[in-house]
Amino acid sequence: MWRKLSCLLLLVLSISVVAQEEGTGVDPAKFLRTLESTTKVAGLNSARKIHNDFSVRPIRDEDVMFSIRLWSKLNFSEKMNQPWNAKDSRITQLLVDGINEFYNAKNEALDQVSGITPYLTLEDGSTGFEEEDIMLQEDFNQAMSDYSTQQGNYDESLRSRDRTALKLRDGGIYENYTSARLDSIIDLEYSARSAAKALDPAIKGNLNVLLIEEDLIFDRNESVAKWDIVSISLISPSTASVDGTEREIVRVKYQDFANYVEKVFAESNKNKAYWYNPRNPRNKEINFSHAFDLRLFSSYITKFQNPDDSNIQTLYGKADYDYSIIELARKKRNELLEKMHNLWEY
Numbered sequence: 001m002w003r004k005l006s007c008l009l010l011l012v013l014s015i016s017v018v019a020q021e022e023g024t025g026v027d028p029a030k031f032l033r034t035l036e037s038t039t040k041v042a043g044l045n046s047a048r049k050i051h052n053d054f055s056v057r058p059i060r061d062e063d064v065m066f067s068i069r070l071w072s073k074l075n076f077s078e079k080m081n082q083p084w085n086a087k088d089s090r091i092t093q094l095l096v097d098g099i100n101e102f103y104n105a106k107n108e109a110l111d112q113v114s115g116i117t118p119y120l121t122l123e124d125g126s127t128g129f130e131e132e133d134i135m136l137q138e139d140f141n142q143a144m145s146d147y148s149t150q151q152g153n154y155d156e157s158l159r160s161r162d163r164t165a166l167k168l169r170d171g172g173i174y175e176n177y178t179s180a181r182l183d184s185i186i187d188l189e190y191s192a193r194s195a196a197k198a199l200d201p202a203i204k205g206n207l208n209v210l211l212i213e214e215d216l217i218f219d220r221n222e223s224v225a226k227w228d229i230v231s232i233s234l235i236s237p238s239t240a241s242v243d244g245t246e247r248e249i250v251r252v253k254y255q256d257f258a259n260y261v262e263k264v265f266a267e268s269n270k271n272k273a274y275w276y277n278p279r280n281p282r283n284k285e286i287n288f289s290h291a292f293d294l295r296l297f298s299s300y301i302t303k304f305q306n307p308d309d310s311n312i313q314t315l316y317g318k319a320d321y322d323y324s325i326i327e328l329a330r331k332k333r334n335e336l337l338e339k340m341h342n343l344w345e346y
Contacts, residue, residue, distance in 0.1 A: 052215065054129060054255050055228050056289075065220040066343060068336065071122075071311075072299035073235070074210045080298040084288070085204065086276035091288050092207040094273055095234055096144075098260045099250065103137045116256050121233055121248035122213075129231075129253050143249040146197045146206075146240040162186050199240060199249075209235035211248065212299060216336055218343045225340035229254040229292060258289040301329040304336075 050058035051067070076085035084091045101115030118135040120126035126133045135143075163182045167175045174182065199206045211233035217226045234249040265273040265287040274284040275291035291297070303311040316328045 051217065052228060052230065054230055054253055056255055056258050057226075057228070059217060059219055059226070059228070060221070063219050063221040065218045066339070067215050067217040069213070069215050069230075069305045070301055070336075071303040072212045072214070072301050074212055074297050074299045076208045078298050083276040083278055084291070084297065085208070087204075089272065089274050089276055090201060091210070092201040092234065094261070094264065094288065095232070095250075095252065095257070096201050098257070098264075099140065099252070103140075107137075116252050116260050118250045118252060119231075121251045122211075123248045126251070135250055140250055141198070143236070143247075144199050146199050159183070159186070199236065206237065206240075207234060207249075208237055209246065211235055211302070213251075216340070218340055220343075223344060225337075225344070227295065232257055254292075258292075261287050261289045300326050301332055304332060 051061045051064050052058060074081055074084070076082060095116065098116030099118045102113070102117055103115075105112070105114035117129075118140055119129055119133045120135050163179065163186070166182050166185060167177070174185070177185075201207045212229060213231040213233070214227055214229040217228055218224075219226055231251050231254055233251040236247045236249050238244045238246050261273045270284045270287075273287050275286040275288055275296060277283045277286065286294070286296075301312060303309075306315070308314075312329050312332070313325050316325065
């Protein structure tokens, strides 16, 4: 008899516990994980995981239906891109100022990070934004050099002529100098005169190209295609090199750039970091980060994700560069936009 009563009591207690666990106090996600069903496929553990840690507006990983990384060049010589390089508001000047502000804060040993953190470029083999990827100031200054202005070694056949000219300079103050002292002055002056000059972003044409690294993402939660910028690289013009080729100077995280733009734009009362509006020049309401959001620029794809990590020219080009590369880049962009449209219909 007592054995039956004990079993009945245990049964009642078990039903009571189960009823409490199924009540409103139970965490729904925890409850779903206990079920042997397709709910486990939903990836509940990744509910807060974002697709890109460096995104200004991150998207949940499970909401990404399709994504592809693209690298595109924005050239200020194009008429549509000229507002980015206006005389009173140049994006390249802002980038250089932000990087110099970072170095100044670092040299002064300030606790708070200021400006825009510069990173090694993709050409340097750097793809992340770790501490070891930060570019040193001397490397940045060297990368900002115009090597086309750099001269070769001193012509020794001119030594005698330069000594005579130096003795006659400034009323003959060097007249009694020895040949060794005269040669030292000549070499120092030639070294300073023949060194590569620094690229000045204030001079139009000096820094005319940006490389934009971004993801084209289809967000199935909002059923819309989105451009998610990862980084911006400053490109040296072909005229600043001996062999006539472009090179990457420095790469910055777009997240840092956008924050710096908002800061400068607000502190200057909208007189800096603004996108020049050619239709209404007095309107300075759009800053550079907002202009990126609105896609107020024209660019052409130079590379997209592929198994061999090849660029457009390697995939489709010929031995010599021609404008068909730009046409193929435009065709690839249209194909991707069509894919986004088809996903939206799906």
